[in-house]
Amino acid sequence: MKRPAFSTGESMKLHWSPRSPFVRKVMVAAHELGLAEKIECVRSVAAMSKPNAAIMLDNPLSKIPALVLGDGTVLVDSAVIVEYLDSLAGGGQLIAPAGRQRWLVLSRQALADGLLDLLVLWRNERDKPAGRQTHEWLDAFAVKAAATLDRLEAEAAALESEPFGIGHIAVGCALSYLDFRFADLAWREGRPRLAAWQATFAARPSARATEIVDG
Amino acid sequence: MKRPAFSTGESMKLHWSPRSPFVRKVMVAAHELGLAEKIECVRSVAAMSKPNAAIMLDNPLSKIPALVLGDGTVLVDSAVIVEYLDSLAGGGQLIAPAGRQRWLVLSRQALADGLLDLLVLWRNERDKPAGRQTHEWLDAFAVKAAATLDRLEAEAAALESEPFGIGHIAVGCALSYLDFRFADLAWREGRPRLAAWQATFAARPSARATEIVDG
Known part of the structure; x- marks a missing residue:
């Protein structure tokens, strides 16, 4: 997975790896929603046997993806992050709102x-x-x-x-x-x-x- | 965790175990929402090394909790099940609807x-x-x-x-x-x-x- 271009301004920071399938879920969703350019992807290696201090500052479980918003709020878990991105795109785009x-x-x-x-x-x-x-x-x-x-x-x-x-x-x-x-x-x-x-x-x-x- | 009384009628079936913390999440939510009596809890043993055929009919991952609705629809994952129960109770009870x-x-x-x-x-x-x-x-x-x-x-x-x-x-x-x-x-x-x-x-x-x- 190639790292998207970094766009300054209101970007979000994503703890990212080119080989994580859960990170990929988030990035496929971001592309579908037209938000990929708003996400700064930071290469973060998460291995089961090696806690990564840089990830753990944001997600103490040392797991990716973790999304850091502009105000410092951290969202963990690909399902939560995708729903957040969907809401940024107006809601109901990739997940039916109810029913x-x-x-x-x-x-x-x-x-x-x-x-x-x-x-x-x-x-x-x-x-x-x-x-x-x-x-x-x-x-x-x-x-x-x-x-x-x-x-x-x-x-x-x-x-x-x-x-x-x-x-x-x-x-x-x-x-x-x-x-x-x-x-x-x-x-x-x-x-x-x-x-x-x-x-x-x-x-x-x-x-x-x-x-x-x-x- | 004691099994709640079985209530007939519009009940849902939950693949349940007294020692699963993820099942417990669902049951705490059900009690908070006043829905515990609508859930028929079926003792289902899910061990990492022993696929359970009875669970797998509903959840091929052989994981609990899995909730079987009246029409046969199966919902897997405690977070999904809790959000579903929250919606049955009117929505916005245990999870803010937005923001x-x-x-x-x-x-x-x-x-x-x-x-x-x-x-x-x-x-x-x-x-x-x-x-x-x-x-x-x-x-x-x-x-x-x-x-x-x-x-x-x-x-x-x-x-x-x-x-x-x-x-x-x-x-x-x-x-x-x-x-x-x-x-x-x-x-x-x-x-x-x-x-x-x-x-x-x-x-x-x-x-x-x-x-x-x-x-």
Whole structure:
């Protein structure tokens, strides 16, 4: 993910990394809302084993994304930050303001975020020396990830027909992360409709501007 | 946490456990909103290493809480469920509907939920055989938890003065979980104002009705 140009003035500061899928959710939303240029992205490395003092000044959990507003207020968690950005853009742009559609979309975002949480933990476990791995966890990660992808395949028709929003962004970022870190899972196999939908997500300018890259 | 009485009719089904702090968040909110009797609590064991088929029918991530509405719609994630319950109660009860206070409260909830996520991972790691533990993780968990508790101590004045809401519930449930699983941390030491605030939380009827118990 390339760092957007810094724009002075009323900019917000985002603790950012080119490889964090949760940061990417925020940046896809910012591009969709026309706010990307208002966000100053500060490279912040958040590793599970290395607390980062610079991040912790703003977010003591040492997690990204964390958004620092002009008055110093810090917002943590990608879902909170996206809803804040949506409100800056007038509200109701990426999240329905009320009613059944709101709950469906927020729950879909939570499902995709939960898949991402699982994948991050899975990767941490997978990359350990074999003697330190917990095999029941690795097995459980695989079962839960497959079931979640099957659920998303079943919801692909909804992804196709519903207004583009935060549910789509979260699912798209989770699937892209699978391609980036779990290519061996071949998640598209047996899930043709989800694969076709993901191609439409990946083609959006907001997704192309935020692609996760190595380096 | 005792299971509330089952009320027939328009009840919702909650995948529930007496020891889950995230389930407790939902139930504290339900009690505060006068909705606890509308929720049928179904005992659902969610362990990191054992996918639970009954939960996965509703939430393929095998996580709780998950709320099943009368029409079969499933809402996952405690933050989403609490906002849904708040809307059932008219909206704006536990979460300000808009503006600066909304973002502050949602971000505080996310900070407390992030602390809980960390504590759950910490406990999983701590309880492993010594040879399989990752010591850098254990050290990092301790540093980040202490910093987050220090931040909450600094925010205790805001907890005291702001209208009771989801931020309070999330912080209260995280602190109670520390007492339940990390008594050795002695989190109150050096954090007198947070400790005093937590006592007021624990005394609320909604907190007393949902205390986490062993067994």
